[in-house]
Amino acid sequence: MEKKNNWKAWLYLAPVIILMAVFTFYPLINTIGISFLADYDYTTGTSSGFTFDNFAFVLGLKGVESGGTVSYLTDVIQYAIPNTFIIVIVTVPLSIIIALLIAVGLNSIRWVKSVLQTIFFMPYVTNAIAVGMVFAVIFESTGLWNYVFGTMGTDWINNGASSANAMFALCVYIVWHALPYKILIFLSGLQNIDKQYYQAAQLDAAGKFKTLMNVTVPLLSPQILYIMITSFIGSFKEYSSVVGLIGKPGTSGDVGYRNMYTIVYYIYDSIAVNQTHYASAAALMLFIVILIFTLIQFKVSKTRVHY
Amino acid sequence: MEIRLVNLTKVFPGNPKKNIPDTRAVDNLDIVIPDGKLIGLLGPSGCGKSTTLYMIAGLLEPTSGEIWFGDEDVTRLSPEKRGIGLVFQNYALYPHMTVYKNIAFPLTNLLVEDPVVDEKGNKILAFYRKHVKALPTEIPTHLKGEKVKNPFKNGREEILKFDCSHIAGDPILDDKGEQLYVTRKRHLTKIEMDKLIRETAKLVQIEQYLTRKPNQLSGGQQQRVAIARALVKRPRVLLLDEPLSNLDARLRLQTREEIKRLQRDTGITTIFVTHDQEEAMSISDEIVVMKLGVEQQRDHPQEVYNDPKNMFVAQFLGTPPINMFNGHVKKGVLTIGDDVIREDLPKDLDEQDVYVGIRPEGFLVPADKKDYVFNINVDMIETMGRDISLVGSHKESIKPSFKAILDADTKVNVGPLAVGVKPNKCFVFLKDTEERVI
Incomplete structure (x- = not known):
């Protein structure tokens, strides 16, 4: 019986499978292949053979010789990797904690709840580039941020602002933009928690903070794990926020200045200059890093996530 | 402790716009629950019995009327200050905590009062606070030049600096005219908690499951854990919301005997809510039959059965x-x-x-x-x-x-x-x- 009707199931799945095979699976496998090819040219599809040098080049271990001088790529090891890790380590925990607090707050009020929910969800439906442009205006040296906090004249993202300043502005922007989706997930998770757990905690004289840490967070742990994994992956792939906020890979007008590089920014840049083999190597390394992080999280979650 | 409900009323407001009328869940309920007894609140669903229970627990605020625990009016007291243990219908055990931690949770919040003793082990007498506040002008000579803190706030060390006879003022007396001692609130220690948890676990016979999580237990065991969690802090009143409804028929018989035994052993005034008349009749010292928020009859189970006041009570009790x-x-x-x-x-x-x-x-x-x-x-x-x-x-x-x-x-x-x-x-x-x- 089952075998007989199998072809029907495949037929229904065919459109998705074909599209995914062409636009997802093939590029995925091809990326792995290209990352091991020397001097791959995607316009002609030619290369000069198998090599590991692409990885070494991206990590700045091996230089490229042209006209008698050997030049090393330093942008990735000096800027892209540290920046990406800073973004991950700062924005992921911060946005999760803030989103959790806002979700708990929203869940505990009744009045104007739906209005506030809508307001908090607005950034999610707003384009990242558009939001980035607004933040760029806010963080101008004569912008709103400086006006409100009395730091007039400080350069955050332009005119050769320091990496720390630019990173601060970038993190504020990323956290703000990441909140709505997380709040939404947490809020739906909170609404599934039986009210009696809170009544029980109240009867046992547990304070607000204790209830949050001992009841809410553990019972929300499946959602927290989900959000953690997806935001770790998302943060490792951060790129559009830099484009949106700063518009270029560095804080100064100098074309070669790339102090706000991220790994994915480098990947896109490399593709643009027909260095697909370097881009592929970087992408593969990023993939492995994300994989390791995700595995660690699953491992940790086994003891921390309940159910 | 005796519990008195005086003209207790709970109205859930309706919505006039949508033509939903107000619901009088509990209507002028007057019940006296004698000290140390097991009382069953019995009635069909929607008769206000659970609402009454939650009002006694403090989780719902009465629209009008009063709730008295002994001679203390607790009507406006928040739930955590009432000293009650509540067993929820679906137990509401924390799924992420082991049985041990579930039972320990109420204890971690509990504050106990200890008398403060000096180095000779003597308890220190308490004086009215106003005199302590006035201390700086009456500092005993041996403390001159030292920074004086309020001894009531800073515990033993500060109190020990004072020779109590130097503190002028009236001692605090209790109702019997005895002098009270200085006490300090503190959390229970791990060892004290452990002792209480094991005692309570033994009482409900779940000692061997302490390391398990609630989802590794059967319904009956979960319920014992829930009862243990309610009992561990030695509540003044134990409230049970449909305690047997989630158990199968055999377990129900066994558990209801156990609840009766526990109640007798601990002597805690217990109120439980049920729609099952057999359950109520078999274990209660007294039952209160309710209908639409109004008490119909309150008496010993057999009396209610033999001598029903009205048709509702007669029809509600008895199988067939x-x-x-x-x-x-x-x-x-x-x-x-x-x-x-x-x-x-x-x-x-x-x-x-x-x-x-x-x-x-x-x-x-x-x-x-x-x-x-x-x-x-x-x-x-x-x-x-x-x-x-x-x-x-x-x-x-x-x-x-x-x-x-x-x-x-x-x-x-x-x-x-x-x-x-x-x-x-x-x-x-x-x-x-x-x-x-x-």
Whole structure:
């Protein structure tokens, strides 16, 4: 019986499978292949053979010789990797904690709840580039941020602002933009928690903070794990926020200045200059890093996530 | 501790825009629950019994009325200050904590008061605070030059600096005129907690499951854990919300005996809510029958069964339920159809139609007195081992059929049958108010 009707199931799945095979699976496998090819040219599809040098080049271990001088790529090891890790380590925990607090707050009020929910969800439906442009205006040296906090004249993202300043502005922007989706997930998770757990905690004289840490967070742990994994992956792939906020890979007008590089920014840049083999190597390394992080999280979650 | 509910009312507001009227869940309830007793709140769903329980717990605020624990008015007191243990219907055990941690959780928040002692082990007498506040002008000579802190705030070390005789002022006296000692609030230590947890676990017989998570336990075990969690902080009142509804039939019998035993052993005033009359009758010292937020009757279970105040109570208690018939009263004589059932009704009762209720066990086969014979039709005989049940019909019966429980030795056949009626199992209710006449 089952075998007989199998072809029907495949037929229904065919459109998705074909599209995914062409636009997802093939590029995925091809990326792995290209990352091991020397001097791959995607316009002609030619290369000069198998090599590991692409990885070494991206990590700045091996230089490229042209006209008698050997030049090393330093942008990735000096800027892209540290920046990406800073973004991950700062924005992921911060946005999760803030989103959790806002979700708990929203869940505990009744009045104007739906209005506030809508307001908090607005950034999610707003384009990242558009939001980035607004933040760029806010963080101008004569912008709103400086006006409100009395730091007039400080350069955050332009005119050769320091990496720390630019990173601060970038993190504020990323956290703000990441909140709505997380709040939404947490809020739906909170609404599934039986009210009696809170009544029980109240009867046992547990304070607000204790209830949050001992009841809410553990019972929300499946959602927290989900959000953690997806935001770790998302943060490792951060790129559009830099484009949106700063518009270029560095804080100064100098074309070669790339102090706000991220790994994915480098990947896109490399593709643009027909260095697909370097881009592929970087992408593969990023993939492995994300994989390791995700595995660690699953491992940790086994003891921390309940159910 | 005695619990008194005075004119307790809870109204859930409706929505006038959507034409939803207000709901009076509990209406002017007056109950006194004696100290150390097990009381069952009994009623059909929606009768306000759970609402009453939650109001006693403090999770719902009464619209009006008062709740007294002993001579303390707790109506406006928040739940955590009332000292109650509540067992929820679905237990509400924290799924992420082991049984041990679940039981420990209430203890981690508990504050106990300890007398503060000096180095010789003597308790330190308490004085009125105003005198302590005035200390800087009365600093004992040996403390001159030292920074003086409020000894009541800073615990033992600060108090020890003071020789109490130097503190002028009136000592604090308790109700009996005894002098009180300085006390300090503190959390329980791990060892104290462990002792309490193990004691309580032993009481409900779950010592061997302490390391498990709730989802690794059966329903009955989960419930014991829930009871242990409620009991561990030694509450003044134990409240149980439908404690047996999530258990299977056999476990239910066993658990209800256990609840009774626990209650007797601990002597904690216990209130439990149920819609199952058998459950309520079997373990309660007293039951309160409720209907639409109004108390119908409160008494010992057997009294309520034998002497129901009105038709609702009579119909609600008893399995199989009481059989109702249309009857007629004339000059003190009760008839159903053409049969005279009783002749001892009050003579001053006007001639009128009434409802007659006869308990299933109130039939006599064969009829013992020739005068009071009730002619019924037997449709079916169900054998149940210990006794047999007749499914009969009668044209005046309110339901299409009724049931009579008889001794298994009784010989009966399907068809017309003349039965006797035991007067003490036969109740008469007025048609309009449904109040009982006799």
